[in-house]
Amino acid sequence: MLYEIIGIARPGNIAEIKELVLTAGQLVLRNGGVIRDISNWGVFLLPSPISKHQVRHRRGHYFVMRYDAGVQAHAIVRDNLAIDPRILRSTGVKLGNGKLDNLSKFGKIPWRSLE
Template sequence: MLYELLGAVRPGSLMEIKEVIKTVGMQVLTNGGIVRGINNWDTTFLPKKTRKHQATHTQGHYFLMRFDCDPATQKIVRDTLGVDPRMIKFSVVKMGKGKLEDISRVKGDAEWFQ
């Protein structure tokens, strides 16, 4: 199935952000999935103050990742991101019904963000 992950990492070094993305990507790949694309959205303000891992955040470094995997792998990704202290917020959304004809035309980039 095709999933879209929108995540907000605590702002700081670009290396931390790359490590979070690499961790997620490697989990998808080692469980037989495919990463279709990654978009870096840079640092911006969060919609509201968020308290996570004993810290209050007003900004986050956003990224978008589209990937194909089975539901069990998607749960592993969500569980890992939920306990990662670098993550502020994230959302994983299923795109399409999992049929090849539904998701074959979906690209890795988010056209609406350009």
């Protein structure tokens, strides 16, 4: 199945974001998955402040990872991101039903610039 995870991490060091994505990617690969796309959206204001680990965050560093994996691999990635203290929020969705003709309509992850 094709999955997409959108994560919001604490803003700050870009090396920390790279480490988060590397860890999630390694989990996908170790469980027989294939990474299709990774996008770094950057730091944005959150729609509403998030309190996590006794700190109130108003900004978050957004990233997106799209990958093919089984249900168990997706659950492992989702659960690991949920317990990581550097992640403010993350969510994962299934894109399509795994058939090639349905997956071909999902192209590059679009993101419009506010500039």
